[in-house]
Amino acid sequence: MKRQSTWLSLVFWIAVSLITLFPIYWLFVISVKPAVDLFTTPDLFLKSFYWQNYLDVLTDRTLRGYMWNSLIVSSGNALLVTTLGFLACYALTRYDLGGKESIFFWTITNRMAPPAVFLLPLFLLMTSYYRIGNFSLLDTKIGLILVYCTLNLPFAIWTLRPTLDGIPKDLDEAAYMDGASSWKVISEVVFPLARPGVAVTLMLTWVFAWNEYLLAATLTNFNARTLTTGLSEYVTTTGTEWGVMATISVFTLIPALIVFSLVQKHIVAGLTFGAVKG
Amino acid sequence: MQSNKLGWFLLAPTLVVLFFFGVVPFLYVVWLAFHQWNPFAVDPTIIYNGAENFRRLVFDQAFLSSLGVTLAFTFFAVTTQVILGYVLAQAFMRDFPGKAIFRTIHTLPLIMAPIIVGSIWKLMTTPSIGIIPHYLDQWFGYDLNIGQSAIAAFTITVIMDVWHWTPLVTLTLIAALVSLPPDPFEQAQIDGANRRQIFWHITLPMISPAILATVFIRLMDALRTVDEVLMLTGGGPGSATRYLGVHIFREVFPRTNYGYGSAVSVIVLYLTIVVCWLLFVGLIAPRNKKA
Numbered sequence: 016m017k018r019q020s021t022w023l024s025l026v027f028w029i030a031v032s033l034i035t036l037f038p039i040y041w042l043f044v045i046s047v048k049p050a051v052d053l054f055t056t057p058d059l060f061l062k063s064f065y066w067q068n069y070l071d072v073l074t075d076r077t078l079r080g081y082m083w084n085s086l087i088v089s090s091g092n093a094l095l096v097t098t099l100g101f102l103a104c105y106a107l108t109r110y111d112l113g114g115k116e117s118i119f120f121w122t123i124t125n126r127m128a129p130p131a132v133f134l135l136p137l138f139l140l141m142t143s144y145y146r147i148g149n150f151s152l153l154d155t156k157i158g159l160i161l162v163y164c165t166l167n168l169p170f171a172i173w174t175l176r177p178t179l180d181g182i183p184k185d186l187d188e189a190a191y192m193d194g195a196s197s198w199k200v201i202s203e204v205v206f207p208l209a210r211p212g213v214a215v216t217l218m219l220t221w222v223f224a225w226n227e228y229l230l231a232a233t234l235t236n237f238n239a240r241t242l243t244t245g246l247s248e249y250v251t252t253t254g255t256e257w258g259v260m261a262t263i264s265v266f267t268l269i270p271a272l273i274v275f276s277l278v279q280k281h282i283v284a285g286l287t288f289g290a291v292k293g
Numbered sequence: 294m295q296s297n298k299l300g301w302f303l304l305a306p307t308l309v310v311l312f313f314f315g316v317v318p319f320l321y322v323v324w325l326a327f328h329q330w331n332p333f334a335v336d337p338t339i340i341y342n343g344a345e346n347f348r349r350l351v352f353d354q355a356f357l358s359s360l361g362v363t364l365a366f367t368f369f370a371v372t373t374q375v376i377l378g379y380v381l382a383q384a385f386m387r388d389f390p391g392k393a394i395f396r397t398i399h400t401l402p403l404i405m406a407p408i409i410v411g412s413i414w415k416l417m418t419t420p421s422i423g424i425i426p427h428y429l430d431q432w433f434g435y436d437l438n439i440g441q442s443a444i445a446a447f448t449i450t451v452i453m454d455v456w457h458w459t460p461l462v463t464l465t466l467i468a469a470l471v472s473l474p475p476d477p478f479e480q481a482q483i484d485g486a487n488r489r490q491i492f493w494h495i496t497l498p499m500i501s502p503a504i505l506a507t508v509f510i511r512l513m514d515a516l517r518t519v520d521e522v523l524m525l526t527g528g529g530p531g532s533a534t535r536y537l538g539v540h541i542f543r544e545v546f547p548r549t550n551y552g553y554g555s556a557v558s559v560i561v562l563y564l565t566i567v568v569c570w571l572l573f574v575g576l577i578a579p580r581n582k583k584a
Contacts, residue, residue: 024389031381032398038413038456039401041424045416057424103307110300122307125315129517129565131538132558134546136318136325145313165315168307197299226406228520229538233546243408247524250415257422264412268405275404282403283464287510 042268046261053257068262078263081245085267088156088231088241089224092163097217099164100171101209104179105201107172109187119176122169130166134233137162141234154235162230167220174219174285178212179205215281218274225270242267319562325555333549346556356557358532359540360564366447366536367515370454374511375504377455378462385467396467399460407457411524414453418525439526443533446526450534453521458514462507469503470496509572516565537561 045053049065072078103122107115141153141162152158182205190200206213228243235244246267249260275282326346330339350356381399385392402410418439420426426437439446477499481491519538522528528535528543535543541561545554 020387021389024384024387025391027384028389028391028395032395034456035398035401035460038417041417042409042413045422053422057422057427099307099310102303106300106303110297112297112300112304118304118308122311125311127513127565127569128319128562129538131517131519131541132322132562133318134541135551135554135558136322137314138546139325139551140318140321161310162314164310168311172307222404226408228406228408228523229542233542243406243520246408246412250524250527257416260412261416264409267409271404271406275401279397279400282400283461283468286403286461287465287506 039268042261042264045257046265048258050256050258068258071259072262072266078242078245081240081242082266084156084239085225085241085243088159088163088239089221091156091160092167092224093217093221095160096164096167096171096220097175097213100168100175100216101179101206101213102201103172104175105205107176108179109184119172122172124169125165126169130229133165134229137230138233154238156239158234159231159239159241162234163224163227166227167223170223170285171216171220174216174281175209175212178209182208215278218278219281219285222271222274225267322555322558322562325552326559328552328555330552331550339552342552346553347560349553350556350560355532355535355544356540359535359537362447362532362534363516363536366451366454366518366534367512369451370458370515371508371511373451373455374459374462375508377459378466378507379504381459381463382466382470385463386470396464399463401460402457403460405457407518407520408524410453410457411521414449414456414521415525418449439530441530443530446530446534450518450522450525453525454515454518457521458511462511465503465507466500469500473499505572509569512572513565513569516568537564 044061046068047061047064047066049067052065106112107119112118138153141158142151145152145158152161186204186208187200190204195204226243227241228247231239231241232244232247235241242263246260246263249256249263325339327341327343328339329342329345331337385396417423418425418437420438420440423437429435429437437445437449439449473496477495478491481495486494517538518536519542522534522536522539523542526534528539538561541554541557545557548554
């Protein structure tokens, strides 16, 4: 009886896993097939590998530019929000600031609003007001880095706060007693202890920025286009290059999978605003 | 402890960034919603026109249909995810080998970019190259065409969302189920309660806070679904899957009628808040009062 239910559970979970994994597997299959084979009978298993799509994507200068942009924007944004979030959390946990709990809650409301709502105002603000002389934030990497702060900075603050709360304040006090400056306390006492939490925050915010599409699609048009927007450019009414589209998808997916393998346990906590420990 | 000045100094960059890219756009869009402004029209100046934009909105067929399909999509997707997620979480509570691996695999879709999910499902469901229409036709003689059938396109977007986000519900509920104390269940079994009674009278009330929190998060996310649908169907066929975010991106944004576009944005934001507020007031608040 007991054994039977174990087998049943196993079969059930293998089926669930196949349903989860098949679409990802299929993406890979399409990416290594020549275009002519796509329209024949779909084979479940691969007979041969066709790497031309990968070569095409890697040798395409525009797409390489997009990849580079994605890399700069997501790295820049992850570094910025983690730094600002860390400092903000240090202030929130170490100082007796008036209304700090309200400020803490207010940060998350920035993330709750649908991004589509902000397309129009951000576009208009960035074209006409957020500019210095001829330099406007529209279609720049720095512009995207700053815009992504509304999504990622609240996240960084909410994930870093428990970490900083967990570091005993006596340590700071002791360091101050020894005559250390505030900067020394932050960088040499608190930061090393917070490193694991900082690493998780850095990686997750990096992936969120890397994955973003909607804002990148409206706030860039040529210079700062990212890989996700490049993907949608391959879907046109006149005909889609399916193989290339699948290959770009694979390229977009790989960094996310790497981060996934490193911080898998923290993803659920991150996506539920810390309501659930993964 | 050092002076509070330093605390504010450390917090300031965060507040400044969120002010310029969160608060200002919000105030700006609300302000614009009460104005008429089309920079490429005959009269390109910004004119205050009261609630005129909102009055137009009520009679805008495109907006209303978008609102309708969004609510339908959200309802079907979130309901399916919660039921399926609960079943999966319960199935996970039994003992079987390789739990950690299955859990890892199940978490995988959560890290994927919505637009990649859209692209994957596009590759699987597009007629002529997709594997799903191919086998549906071969085995059941059913012609799945998301480019022509509104129902098919709608259903596939729901299935896609279920594939992408059910794991979040499952993992949240696993966390809730694991933390339940065993005593009430043992007591109920001693008292001779059957499985259904245990579910309705013990399990459900005990994990309802977790379920509500998940519904809340999923609802918020489902209402703003854009990327994956944009990729999969582009909002079509017709306007069958033109959910509010897609509507703003494809219809409102490209037109340069900025005042009216702002009104649409404000209403979408307002609706998101109202739906979440109703859920909070109707479900979460009374429960807290009781407790």
